[in-house]
Every structure is written in C-alpha cells, then in structure tokens.
Amino acid sequence: MKNLVTENKDINKSVSLRLSKSLLEEINKITEVFSISLTDFIRNAIEKEVKEIKNDFFFKLSQVDYCSDEESKEIIEELNKMTEDDLKVTKIKSITLKNKEKWMFKGNIDEIELIIKYSKLVEKFFEKHLNIENQFLKNLEAFYIGKEKNIDIKKLKETIIPQYRMRIGSYRVIFTVTKESIKVYSIYVEKAGSRGEIYKN
Helix, strand or coil: CEEEEEEECCEEEEEEECCCHHHHHHHHHHHHHHCCCHHHHHHHHHHHHHHHHHCCHHHHHHCCCECCHHHHHHHHHHHCCCCHHHHCEEEEEEEEEECCCCCCCCCCCCEEEEEEEEEHHHHHHHHHCHHHHHHHHHHHHHHHCCCCCCCCEEECCCCCCCCEEEEECCEEEEEEECCCCEEEEEEEEEECCEEEEECCC
C-alpha cells in the first residue's frame, strides 16, 4: 500500500492506494527512466484521468442542476399520460462527432457516434419543426464536446431513471441517456398564461 499526497491549494492530504506488485514494478521502471518521483507520477496520472472523466458526457449530465419542484411536477404529470404507443421508438438516427481536441473523448479516440432514438410523438413533432430538431442536435453536440455554456439542460426530480429536459424557446425536449443511446421521447410545449402540455398533434 502506497501513500500519496494530494494538493488542494495550500492543503496537503495523504491518501492510501493499494497497487498490485506487478503494477508497482512497472511504475517504478517508468519513474526511474524519466527521473520523476512515484508520488508525482501517480498524481499526474490521476489528474489526467480526472480531467478526462470531467469532460465525459455522462458525468457532465449528472452534474446539471435540477428543475424546480413546480416544473418537474408539471412535466412528469404530462409524461404519465403518455401511452405505450406514444413512447414507441419509430426513428433512429446517428451523429458522428470528430475529436478536434485530443481531450474531448475519453481515450483520445478520433471520433464517436451518438445514437439518437425518437419516439413516435417526437418524430411527428420534428417533422413539423425542423428548426427545433436542428437546434436540439446542435445543442446536444455542443454539450458533448464541452461547449455547453449557454445550453439549458436540467434534470427532472423524483424519477427512477434520470430524465432531462432541454429548453429551446417555448419548447422543452425531454430525453434519457444511456451508454448506448439517447432516447428523445416527448416534447413539452409551454402555453402562454397557463401550464404547458406534451405535444400531441
């Protein structure tokens, strides 16, 4: 077991790491060749891993703020009215993202493919509102590559599976995310002067 000193501004904190004998031997070979301390090597490796994970799409989504209680309640009430037919996936599309910056994708891969599934309701909505679909895909790509500054995404409260809403004008796109795909299953339409509703037309 090795002790590692981590730095947080002027505060040092010692943590313990349990490494296998073979891994420690490999690390020692590297530190000898490059004349760096064991502590510096491990710290640098951890900092690199943390940086990559912080840029991971799924991690960033987990860090977004929650909707207000009122907004979450309104949307969930409408979602509960949807039928199995409404939620059925009727269209699948993909977006290929290029790794222009080496830190964007974990593992420094050259590109990544996002699989996006549309429910029946969403497909109908986007057929009539191509500008909203284009903006949704553009925002999704921007969020994925770390340019999410002006993108309004929040988590719904009290859901078993994490659900998110992206605000685009008077519309809120509701979606879930897994490692395999992004499922967009409803569009919440805000109504002036009254509560909103799920798109049905």
